Structure formats: C-alpha cells, structure tokens
Amino acid sequence: MRRILVTGAAGFVGRHAVAALAERFAGTATVVGIGRGSFGSLPEGADYRQLDLLDQASLATFVAAFRPTDILHLAALSSVQQAGDLPTETWRANLVGLLNLAEAAMEIASPPNLFFVSSGEVYGRAFLSGAPLSEETEPQPVGSYPLSKRLGEQMLRDVLAKSDAKLIVLRPFNHIGPGQDERFVVASFAGQIARIEAGSRPPWIEVGNLSASRDFLDIDDVVGAYLGLIAQVDALESGAVFNICSGLPRTIESVLADLRAMARVPFEVRIAPDRMRPSEIAVAAGDAGRLTAATGWRPAAVWSETLSRVLADARARAAEPGRP
Template sequence: MGRRVLVTGASGFVGRHVLAGLASAGYAALLGLGRHEGATVPAGAEFRAVDLADRVGLAACLRSFRPSHVLHLAAQASAAQAQGAGAETWRTNVAGLLNLADGLLAEVPKSTLIFVSSSEVYGRAFLSGESVTEDTIPKPVGVYARTKHVGEEMLTDVLAESESRLIILRPFNHTGPGQDERFVVPAFAHQIARIEAGLIPPRLAVGNLDSYRDFLDVRDVARAYAMTIEASERLESGTILNIAAGRPRKIRSVLDDLTQLARVPFEIVVDPSRARASEIHFASGDNRRIRKATGWMPEIPWSETLVQALEDARARVAAES
C-alpha cells in the first residue's frame, strides 16, 4: 500500500511549504490538518479543519484517513510568544500532542509518527560553544523549549510498547517567504520594506546583534522532512535527527547582508524591547546523522533566502498600504 501522509499544522508558515513539497511525491493520499477552515492547499493534497484539542474529532479523522505516516508540525511556534502564554503553550505543545498519540494508538497503531521538535531543547548545552549532536544532553531553557523536550520524552514513553514508530526531528532556525515578524529575518526585512515605501522613518530597530544562530531556508527544512518520510522504514524507531546547516551566522551579518539589498539607506538603532532575554550566545548543530540517514543536505544559497525574504516583505507591505 502506498504512503498515506497526514501533516498537522498544515496551514502554518512551515506547513504550507511542506505540503507544497509533498504534493508532487506521488503518495496514495496527502492530508493537511489545521485549526481553521479555508486553508489553500496545492493540487494533490486535501485539507481538513481539525483541532488537536478535540479528541473525538481527531480520532474520527484518523479513523477515516488511516495515515501510514504523520508529520506533526502543529505547535506554538514562537519561543518569545510562548514565554508570555505558558498555559496555552503547554496545552498546544503537550496536551494536543498526547491526544494525537492516543488517537494513533487507537486508530492506526502501526503508523509512523514524525515529531518535529526543536533545536531549542538543547538550551544551555549550547554554552559549550560547540555544535551539538543528537547525543548532546538537552538542557532546555524557557517554556517553548521545555514543552518540546517533554513532548519528546512523553512520546518515547507512550509509544514504547506499541507497534507505532517514532522519529524525532530537531530543526534549527529556518526562515523564508511567508514567515511572520516575530522572527529575526522577517522583522528586519519588513522594516526595510516599510522604510523603502516611506511608511516609517529611515531607522531600523534591532535587538541583540551579537548572537550566532544556525540558519536554514524553510524549503530546505521542508525537503528534510520529505526525505525523512522517504527514509522512515530504514530508520530505527526513536531515531533523533538534527536539521541544521552546521554553519552559525552572526545576527549582525544577517542584517549587513539585508542592508546591502535595501534600496535606500537607513540608521540602525537598538531597541531594548526587541532583545530576547537569553544567555545563549552561540547555537549550531551537527547534521552528519541526517546526511547519512537520508542523504539530505541544505541546498538553497543563503543569499537567495534573504533576497526572497525581502521580496516577500516588500509584497506584503505593498498589500497593506
């Protein structure tokens, strides 16, 4: 039987890129789930509005679709926003995940669950100043990171004695067209677009520019997810894979590159409210395990990622004004 792939969080920033990448894979069926009706999906995919908090509705969906693979993206996606919404973050990132695991065990017990966790689980382990591997012991900091790490541990326990299989992915920072301004690259790009359009004064507000982060293009991350699905039968249940470029970039260099792409000059001003409180100065991941397991490597040049992020911001700002 061909693969029947279900993607949760399909209407989100990453989910839209993932569905676009999976739609041409020739699966027997491809279904995206999201909380709200009306999501646009590519040809070859379907969409259903299902809230993971709705155990009955979720079970009915799993029973009717019978996925062979579930790619779980649905989550509170912003670490900064999670910090101010602890209860909602735990409900979304852990309670909803447990509902999904229970539903799979009851309705499709031989399915493969690919859980998209986060590099944020490593937390204080980054203080070593070295690129982390999957064997690095997580030391999560903050609500978002803790919920993701608990999700990993909970799934390991819940699915341990079952016929279901589990793969855990830990993606590092990723960006691209469609990402909102809670994240650093679109935050810079949208300010540049508004300055170019004369909507705000020529002053770009920044937070901490001296941290290093491991950036990827969202389309490379979506391709990593697709290649993990393809390789899933060869992977041992419980496998953990970093999705990382392995090349940390200073935030200041990201801004410098975007400044070179801007059409007008501007002043850079520090806004303390934009500085995310964090002791993590350096974060980078070792990607050798996923390269060996799936053949994945990041392919999209960083320069292209920034050009497309800025063009997307310009189009969105033009549509707003």
C-alpha cells in the first residue's frame, strides 16, 4: 500500500488533490492531508490532520508515524499579491516549512518521493521573450513568491542530495476552478459578477490590467497532471522538472469578456487604481511537452465549462446568508 501525504490539503488545490488521489488510488493507497485550516467533509478513502509545517517537532512525529511513500507538497503562501505585501510571512511559510518537511522526510527509514509544487512564476523576466517557455529556460524570478519557489527548488536539490528521497519539481501555471480565493483574477471577476446578480453590489466590477496574457488551466487538469506523475514516479529521474500548462495564453480582457457573456445581468467595467499591478510581463505561457512525453498528459477541460463551474461556485457563495 502506498501512503500519500498531501500538505496544504485544506487549500484550493489541496481539496481537489485529496479527492482525486483518494479516487484514483482507491484500494491501493492511504491518502492523508495535513494543513492549518479545517477541511470539512472528507472524501471517501482520505483522512486529514490539522498540522502546521512550522511546528517542526509535531511534523517530525507525524511523518515518522505515517511513513509516507509519496509527498505532494502544496502548502505555500501562493498569492503573488499577498506575498508582495507579506514578504516575511511568505519566506517563512514557503521555505522554513519546506525545510522542516524535507528534514522529517529524510529521517524515515525509506525516504519518500517528494513532489514539490513550485510555480511557472519562477521564469519571471524570461517571459519577456514572448514565447512559451520549456523547462530548459533559466528561471529569472522577480518578487517574493517566485523567488521563494525558485529557492525552494534549489534548497531541496541541496538538502536531499545525499538522501534516497526522489525529488520531482512541478511548475504549474495559472489554474482556476471552484473554491479559489478572490485574490486571484478569475475568481475575483466571477465573485463580483455573482454579487451583482444577487443585488448585493452595484452593477459594475473593478478590474486591474486587462492587457496581459496568461496561460490558464482548469484545476482538474492540473491535479490530473500531479496524479499522472505520482502514478509513474518509478520511471522518472530524481530532480526532473515538469511544466504544467496549456501553451495557449489568453488575455485577461478576453477572460472577462467570456464571463460577461455568461452573466445574467449587464454591468460596467471600471479600472481600479488599487488593482493595477506594475508588470513588464505582457505574455506568460509555458511548454508542457516534457510532461506529455512522460505521462501522455494533455489539458482536457473545455474552457467554457471551466468558467461556468467557476461562476456557478461564485453564485453559490454569493447566495450564502450573511456573506458580503
């Protein structure tokens, strides 16, 4: 039996990952998630424990008892905007917690496969080329979040070098889906639209820079990529890096237009100065050819259906009593 540990399990991606792992490996693996928040209703075949990666002693005790064969490390402060506002907290969560996890993993008799979820954001200024980037591109991160992820990759290569633990680095690009926080652009648009429809806010939405193009994926496609790599880990070389992306950038303006076409009421669009973020990256897209070659993975979600799910989730939240 495999023993799969998911960190950050109570977060947006973690909830989807725990459910998908429990279904994919039903009867062949034990799936346990850990995180700081509460999980709520657990999917069949999964368990959850409240545990902070910064609590080194408790983490080490748990890992020693569970003895994971595979770790999917999702725990991070993942909003670029929030990371920029809280750099100290970002470095503590994204590097200290990661180091604690790596140390705990190396202490067990059979060190696990460690799937480190980094980010496509690590490429940073390399995106100025305008072309979809492969894993061969040298990262040029800018900002607390991308820097912490890039240094996390490098730190793991160093501390795990003399360990039998296998390291796989994952670089997902922008992903969206039900349950995402409104600090992220598509969830923000959907949330504002849903509240306009519910009559709880005036008929306009506030936006930032609409001209940038980004590489978006459905959360189910991203989690599907994680599962495919976990399933085939024996065939992967330690230290391998995989982009998870569509290769098809969309302008933020076009995403808003697609959501607008699904809205039940008309609304205005207003530029909000506090939502404008200084950015010299006009286009950010990736090349997932290595992942496709390794596992056969390709994005499968239909874009309109992805947005429909996001908007339906936002409408459900807007209808909750007492929700602003």
